[in-house]
Amino acid sequence: MTERVVIYERELEVPIKISKKISEDAKIRKLERWPKEAGLSVPLDDSGVNFTQMVKMYVSDYGLELGEKKWHVESNSDKIVTKMEWKIVKNGNEVGIASMSTEISKFPSSEERDNYVHTCKLKYVIEIESSIVAEKASAVENIPDMSLF
Numbered sequence: 001m002t003e004r005v006v007i008y009e010r011e012l013e014v015p016i017k018i019s020k021k022i023s024e025d026a027k028i029r030k031l032e033r034w035p036k037e038a039g040l041s042v043p044l045d046d047s048g049v050n051f052t053q054m055v056k057m058y059v060s061d062y063g064l065e066l067g068e069k070k071w072h073v074e075s076n077s078d079k080i081v082t083k084m085e086w087k088i089v090k091n092g093n094e095v096g097i098a099s100m101s102t103e104i105s106k107f108p109s110s111e112e113r114d115n116y117v118h119t120c121k122l123k124y125v126i127e128i129e130s131s132i133v134a135e136k137a138s139a140v141e142n143i144p145d146m147s148l149f
Contacts, residue, residue, distance in 0.1 A: 004096060005133045008054060008126040014042055016104065017115040028080075028106060031118060032073055035082040035102045039122060051124045055086065055098040058126055062136055064096065065089050080104045088128060096128035 016034055018027050040052045049057075059066055067087030074081045081103050088096035101123045108116035 002129045002131055004127040005130045006125060006127050007058060007133065008124070010044055010124045012042065012044070012122045014120050014122060016118045016120050017112065018118065020114055020116055027116070028075070031080050031104050031106065032075055034104065034120065035084065035100070036071060039082070039084070039100055039102055042122065044124070051098070051100060055126060058128070059088055062128060062132055063090070064128070064132070067094065078106055080106065090132070095132055096126070098126045100124050
């Protein structure tokens with residue numbers, strides 16, 4: 001496997017509000033589902049772009065395709081850890097990966113009226129093989145300068 005370059009990395013913390021009225025089991029199930037249901041659509045910044053959109057933009061810019069997406073959820077007594085890996089491919093071969101990892105405490109970080117608020121730590125990363133990044137950079141350098149004056 002060729003060396004990969006991190007072309008995008010972002011860490012965020014987001015609140016997850018859960019009603020105080022639901023059972024403890026239902027709360028845990030909701031926290032376990034949250035990364036799959038909402039984790040990829042969290043706005044990354046003020047532009048409103050989310051990770052799914054960001055991955056698709058990079059894949060398109062580099063002339064690549066998206067492959068299989070795999071999820072792994074691990075739940076222990078005090079937190080839920082999730083890892084998603086989305087293959088980035090070229091001509092059927094894996095040349096990169098987009099990943100999201102989350103950590104959610106099972107204990108609320110605060111309360112708001114009728115809700116418990118849990119904090120989710122998110123980390124997003126996009127890695128692409130260095131040869132593809134170099135190809136793209138050299139293609140951009142070879143564009144002739146044009147002047148309208």
